Amino acid sequence: MAAAVSADKNVVGLLNGLARRQFFGETEITDEFLHSELYSDLSDEDFDAMLKKYDALVNNIVSTDMDFNQLEAFLTSQTKKKEGALPHEHAAAFMKFWKSQKTKIHDSLVQRASWNNQLRDINWRVDLKTQARHVNQINTPVAIVEMQIENKVKQGASKSMSSIAMSEDQLSPLTASIMI
Numbered sequence: 131m132a133a134a135v136s137a138d139k140n141v142v143g144l145l146n147g148l149a150r151r152q153f154f155g156e157t158e159i160t161d162e163f164l165h166s167e168l169y170s171d172l173s174d175e176d177f178d179a180m181l182k183k184y185d186a187l188v189n190n191i192v193s194t195d196m197d198f199n200q201l202e203a204f205l206t207s208q209t210k211k212k213e214g215a216l217p218h219e220h221a222a223a224f225m226k227f228w229k230s231q232k233t234k235i236h237d238s239l240v241q242r243a244s245w246n247n248q249l250r251d252i253n254w255r256v257d258l259k260t261q262a263r264h265v266n267q268i269n270t271p272v273a274i275v276e277m278q279i280e281n282k283v284k285q286g287a288s289k290s291m292s293s294i295a296m297s298e299d300q301l302s303p304l305t306a307s308i309m310i
């Protein structure tokens with residue numbers, strides 16, 4: 131695909147509208163709205179055909195979570211079709227759209243797909259005991275693991291912090307079972 135080809139702004143707008151409706155839940159973006167705002171000069175049949183084709187292309191790109199090299203190869207194949215080829219300006223619009231929306235769409239799909247608690251952050255450290263009931267317990271290492279968990283089950287997401295402290299005797303079997 132030639133780098134000098136500029137992206138068609140109406141196609142970028144159409145792709146953003148499709149993404150906002152499908153992946154971000156903005157139901158007020160209808161086919162009629164997209165048609166009247168972006169392609170009022172196209173007939174209903176032509177717009178519907180273009181919308182169906184571009185919606186299928188977006189779904190293909192999203193479902194395979196294409197990286198930019200894969201997308202470029204995919205779009206190049208679409209521009210070289212004998213019938214119904216994608217214009218180079220539209221292919222450039224797909225590239226521009228995917229560069230700006232890939233992460234947002236991925237995050238939206240991950241949010242929709244997870245309905246349980248999620249581990250948001252994990253920190254660990256090793257501390258030395260400086261106080262203890264018995265002298266032989268002073269200066270012994272203690273591993274501390276802190277986990278931030280987001281609870282999605284409750285109304286609205288809430289975050290909680292959980293901590294685990296393990297002595298060397300408790301940590302050794304755990305690390306031995308993890309190591310391959």
